[in-house]
Amino acid sequence: MSNTEKLIRKTENHFNYPINRAIISGRILADLNDSPKVFSTKENFIHACLAYTDPKHEQIVKELKESIQTILADVKSNELFEVTNAYKHVSTKDLIEVLNAISEKHYFSGGNFENGLDELMLKIAEVESYDSVLDPTSGYKGAWLKLLKENSEQKITIQEIEKEFIALAYLNAKVTGANNFEIYQGDVLADPKYVVDGKLELFDKVITFPPISMKLNKEAMDKNKFNRFRFGKVGMRADYAFISNAIASLKDKGKAVIAVADGPLFQSGSTGKIRQNLISDDLIEAVISLPDHMFITAGVPINLLVINKDKHNFKGKIQFINGNQTNWFKHDRFVNALTSTGINEITKIYNEKIEKDGISTIINNDDYKDTLNVKKYILPTEITIDDQQYHINKENLQKGNRVSLDQLVEIKRGFNVTQRNETAAGKYLAIKVVDINDKKINRDKLSHINIPTNPSRYLLKKNDLLLSTRGTLGKVAMINEDNTNMVASANLVALRAISDNINMKWLMYYLSSPMGKFEISQATSGTAISTISPSDLRNIQIPVISKADQDQAVEQFEQNKIKLDQRLKELQKQYLENEDKLYDSWQMNQILTK
Structure with a gap:
């Protein structure tokens, strides 16, 4: 156990988090003011904290000092003296590490784990020493802090909505010796603070990891300060509001590296329209997929969306990189972390625009398929299906004669079954995903439901093929009788033949085979719950074989x-x-x- 880890454990045994934070924050302020490290009374300690000033960040310092004074008001002098005395030989840099570690545990119920994401984002952003850098959703540490540690003179601006995080971010920045930084508190979507002469300040680089799938502040969108949300109407989630804000904050030749979950890369509706507008404006340079579970608090996969206003010789193209490769990451206690090999390989592939089977490809904007999901463009070289590993022969796959599923069948959505619809006297039987096993429907378990309007649109017919498209994917079953009162639930679709060239039983066996499961896996999207979108389902490829065969x-x-x-x-x-x-x-x- 390192000295810092021992100090963290010792600190956690002193007081609760707010008091420990106040004591360490106060001691850091005293250190920054060159005050003595040993305090004989509580009053001396408080006085040393209050003596610190910073005219440039006067309001943040004022609120920080008031918070320290309020929290420590009821702490006994001898108890405070015992703790501060324990820190007398501890450096300011070690203290800030302790503060970050206990804050991580308090706010995110986890430890202080390095996952390599900050380093990768900085390398992809290609930050020069003279660049101005913005993080509009900074938290109290991140890529911006790593950058300051490497170059305390870097011009950095951050904004953070949480007041407690702002205080921690300020201390983190000051301990690096940085003076060329701006720090603001507030909701960046509603009120960006980095404004100069009534205009939004623009930056060479934006590096940010905004909240995942945060509910949108509609008022912020309606105000649309500085016309930042000009790529289309943002839906219920704020992902593309943050992306649009990042783009609006860039200089004419600026670059943004934005960490996002899978959802913004494939979701349809208004999100899909915004994505198309970004493609049309040739703003997307690269999408890099990374492993899931890179954070204790979020198990969803993370992607880096690279926005570049100056693509030079790469205009009209997009690079896709699958960073989820063996030896590119390791499982470190509770999280997956990028290795130095992974960071260097991804950076090299991006910088040199390398194409490599199973890892990287480059497409023209015209070949965009309504999604930025990396696996829609990069075919893996191997895949595991039902515990069996298969090698994929890309050449044979691509030269095979195949058609899309929607040329053979009509895809009918299931009925959204709720508790309100379910009743023992219900006229219809609802088939749920759980009712299908081994290509058979468990009739004894079906729920009775009522369908208030237009039930005929949902009724299943003989030879309809059911396919699960949400949650547990790829379950299949045939309807073998006419005039049924059965309907599929919303997590299933019914495939109904529209062509004389398809045997629906043959299609069932194909979709449940390793080949069919491979096609389904390639069509899968989703973050917390796996789904197959309607457009991806329509495009699932089916081999062309004569009906007789x-x-x-x-x-x-x-x-x-x-x-x-x-x-x-x-x-x-x-x-x-x-x-x-x-x-x-x-x-x-x-x-x-x-």
Whole structure:
């Protein structure tokens, strides 16, 4: 255990978090003011804290000092003296590390884990010493702090909505010796503070990790200060509000590196329109996918969206990089962390615009497929399906004769079953994902429901094929009877043949095969819950095989399956009989009877 780790543990045994934070913050202020490190009374300690001034950040310092004074008001002088005396040989830099560590545990219920994301974002941003840098959702530490530690003269501006985080961010910045930084408190979507002469200040680089899927502040959007949200109407979630704000904060040749979850890369509706406008304006240079569980508080995968207003020789193109590669990250206690190899390899591939099977590809903007999801453009070289690993022959896959699913079937959405619809006297039976196992529907478990309007649009017909598209993906089952009163639930779709060239049983077997599961995995999106969007479902590729060959394949398979099932049943019987002979040697049947 390092000295810092020992100090963290010792600190946590002193007081609760607010008091520990106040004591350490006060001691840091005293150090910054060159006050003595040993205090004989509580009054001396408070006086040393209050003596610190910073005219440039007067309001932040004022609120920090008031907070320290208020929190320590009821702490006994001898108890305070004992703690401050324990810190007398501890450097200011070690103290700020302790403060960050206990803050991490307090606010995020976890430890202080380095995952390599900050370093990668800085390398991708290619920050020069003379660049101005903005983080409009800074937290109390991040890439901006790493940059200040490397160059205390870097011109950095940050904004953070939480007052307590602002105080911690200020202390972090000051301990690096930085003086060329601005720090603001407030909601950046509603009221960006980095304003000069009534105009939004612009920066060479924006490096930020905004909150994931935060509910949108509609008032901020309606005000639209500085016309920042000009790429389209932002939906219920604020992801593209933060992205639009970052773009609006860039200089004419600026670059932004923004950490986002999967959702903003594939969601349709208004989000899809904004994404298309960014493509049309040629602002997206790269998308880099990273592993999930890079944070204790968020298990969703993270991506880096690289916005570049000056793409030089790369105009009209987008690079996709799959950073989720063996040896590029490691599992470190509770999180996945990028290794130095991973950071360097990703940076090299990005800088040199390298294309490599299973890792990186470059497309023209015209080849954009309504999604920025990396795996829609990069085919893996290997895949594991049902615990079996398969190598993917990309050449054979691409030269095969295939058609999209929507050329063969109509895709019908299921009914949204709620508790309000479910009733024992319900006229209809709802099939849920959980009711499907091994290509069969458990009729005994189906819920009775009522459908208030237009129930006929949901009723299933003979030869309809059910496919689960949310949660547990890829479950399939056939409807084998006419005139049913059954409907699919909202997490299922019904596939109904519109072509004479498809045998629906053959399609069922294909979708449940390793090949079909591979196609489904490539179509999958989602953060917390896996889903297949309607557009991705329509584009699932199906091999072109004559209807006669499909019919023959299904008939031959099912006839052989009946014979093999019977042989298997006989072998299982013989296996049990063989066991019974062994058990007879100790006369088990006289004690235990079936």
